[in-house]
Amino acid sequence: MAKLTSYNLKVWLVVTIAAFSWGFGASIFATSSGQPGFYDYFGLDPTSRHTANILSAINACFFGGCALGALAQCYASDWVGRRGAFAISACLTLLGAALVAGSVQIAELFMFRVVQGIGSGMILGLVPLYLTEVAPPKHRGLMAGSTQFAGGCGYIVNSFASIGCYHSTNLSLSWRLPLACACIGPLGLLAGLFFIPESPRYLVWRGKQEKAYDILKLLHHDPKAPSEADAQAEFTQIIRQVELDKEDQATLVVMFQKPSWRRRSISVMILLFMQQAAGTYGITNYFPLLIQSLGMTADLALWLFCVYSVVATLGIGAFILVLDRYGRRLLLLIGFATVPCILLAEALLQWKYQGTTSTGGNGTCVLFIFLFIIFFQAIDAPTFVWMAEVFPTAIRAKGVSLGLFAYFVGTVTFSTPAAVALQSIKWGMFLIYAGLCVVSLIGVYFFLPETKGIPVEEIGALFGDTVAVYLTEDGTNIIEDKSSAYHVELTTVEQKAEEKV
Template sequence: MAQIRLFNLFIHCVIFSGGLTYGFGFAGFTTSIGQPSFYKYFKLDRHLHSILGAVNALFYAGCAFGSIVQAYLADWVGRKRALMIAAIAACIGAALGAGSVNVPMLVTCRLIHGFGLGMDIPLIPLFLTELASARHRGFLSGLTTLSFATGYVMYAIYSYSTWGRLGQEKGTDTIIACSCGWIAVGTYFATNETFQWRFPLAIACLPPLIMVATIPFLPESPRYLAWVGKHDEAWKVISKIHYDPEDVGDASAARAEYTQIVRQVEYDKESSTSMLQIFKRPTWRRRAFLAMFILFASQSTGVFGIANYLPIIVGSMGETGVMPLVLYGVYTTTGTLMVLVVISVLDRVGRRTMFLIGFPGMALCLLAEAVLQWKYLGTTSSGGNAACILFIFVYIVFYQGVDAPSFVWAAEIFPTTIRAKGIALAFFSYFLGAITYTTPAPTALRNIGYRLYFIYMALCIISTVIVYFFVMETKGKPVEELGALFGDKVVVHLTSDGHGIVEEKLMAEVKEDKVEEVKIDVTTVI
């Protein structure tokens, strides 16, 4: 039993490094372009507003393309090998980026890195969803968000340390304020300026290298194995990772789960699984549009537009020197801790409930933020400016009620045969949303200021209404049974304790009734 628990822990540690791969990949580059030495080396005009917007758009374009590619890759070579390919691509992109000698090389590497990360991020909730049991799926799939949020946080010490050496030069503290996270404190003592921007790019190679070294020891997804006809291998994986010491003989949760997976996937295989078929079949189309909506809606909250430029925002509220960076570090740390809280209760509270807390909660925070900035921004009111900062922190708390559940929900609602393609569409929408809202954010903040928050608020309200009427609760149900919520046929249902098949029990009861009827007839004749 201890060995099995350690094996499950190992699986989730490896997958956690996959989330760190994205977190490090994004935050590392943002940290680098916050260094004056970066602009000095590449002979760039240090105009971070336009540069950061363009670079983020380029990165997300690579991610969007990678998310679509993984849909076909995961179905072709399997979830496990697809993760390996994604990790290798991310590692190559990060390594070449760290060694870039000119702008064209840097741009190309950013695309490659984004491509690898775009494959990586959808595969993590996909893989975890297909491994997790119904009772713990929300928490385990939610580790995706926790892992890359942790990657963001681990870059802030770098922001703080390099500010101490460079941020006070020529008033560059506002420029450096756009760097991410709490890592690389050792660079505070670096005398080589090039090291200060190359190091965060290079360290982004670490999580994918861990993945490359450990993925060979992971099991393949049992649902994928069942889909491709490797039933014996699927059973070995399920019996190992979902072993229960209370199981007796064939009356086991693992055996019931295996039976349900195999029968449902055999039924689903009868339909075409092309991308076109997803949009032609009404029940699949509905799932695809809702998954795309929920991830695009998470971006419509304005979270990246606010987070990427938060130090500049708080700087406009009177915070100077190192305080914008400190506040950014606290902001990212608060968000990450809240992710842990959310995923810990997600399997009890439910995905839909968290959405209905998160979206309206953010709408209220954005309303308060807009009003406070309208009244106090540019004034000397320390209390008013402090209130502005406070509501940004409350905002990120409510955002986590949307972020982690959206990843979980988008991965679990699709049948095994189209899950990779369905989640690819969802994450394509996610990255499209990131481009849509991140690229114009600096210009919007400069030109319309607090009015931007009213736009985000309206989008949060619209999302709340759509969730209320169209998004169904999925907690506690096996993924094979979620099709019933959308009108698909469910071949096999698990009993409430998860140790048996409802249809088999009904058949057994029918047989017992018939035997009793025969006995009664015989007794009557005698």
């Protein structure tokens, strides 16, 4: 079986720049809302309901744009390829970030945040899609799961940049500079695209087998192996499975008509929607406001957001490392079981101590918020991996688009009202999130199959699809059936060329 090589790592590093760009861009208003200069410039009262509505609207514009970008991603990546779609998304994100940083009116923030969101939504779909298609099966969870880890690094850099800007004597600079820094990630991605290949599965789907095989040898060939049998075996399996999948029209309508595709589409959409029902963006995007409601200063709130971002990123890193060992399903069950208990405890603590002068009580409230984000990573780490790997190549881009559209609809649904909820129902918000997590736990237990270590061409068997051929355990040959020892002749590029003639 192919192992991780230096070439794999180079590709991974470039693509994680895209995920970093997403994390930085998604988090900038979580810290801008903690900057006094932001409120001073726009003449807003940070304690008023009017300001809470404006902050909610800004976040809704961004995540609404992300939902549109998620849908656009499937058409772009199938039309111009995965690399071309990365370029389009980077340009949109760069344009939106630059215009947001230069906004002089609230209306401009609304408008340009949508543009930035469209590009960011495309990026978030493309990263797990691309990494799933280039990763060796035994390391797919690690590589594709790094989407959220790199996004967390974006949160960290943004939070510390905001701390530095908070102490600037130039109040306008204090909130504009972090917004402008959101341009760095897209620029890095555009430069890095010259160093990564197109997805070999996309190339096979487009009939470019020779180029796909050359890329597979670079991506998956074990330099210590005496032959290229592993790359040739995977190439054969991809060819056979793509030819089989092409018998069905790859349209959004057919995805809900064919039973096996419909089950996958609905499962992914529900999983991604319910991930947001846990309340992560409702808590994270308004973290400084939440901390200040517990009697702490704006400066301390920003420092705690830095720590919060680091803890979240380390947490998801830890869960990603065990994702290929313990599987996607187990981690989801652990996350959806522990998070509601933590949220219930947070609600009770805030009911008891919020608005009081109890340092210990309010400190404990903060502690449980940190526990929440740690155990939420057990949900976050496997979700994007499972979403991208369960679809066949012919509809993978569309499947990821559907999943992320549901993800961002969930984000808008559960995070947009959070700023107002913090002022009105206060601790009751955490009870709502906890109850929805319990519903998610039941759904995962009964309906989500395990996919760890299974080549993406074979996952269809879990949903009732026909699998053309199977890889052997060592990944150097293919067989017609798991119970059979009969080896299928490996396909070469030359044979495919002869078939065309």
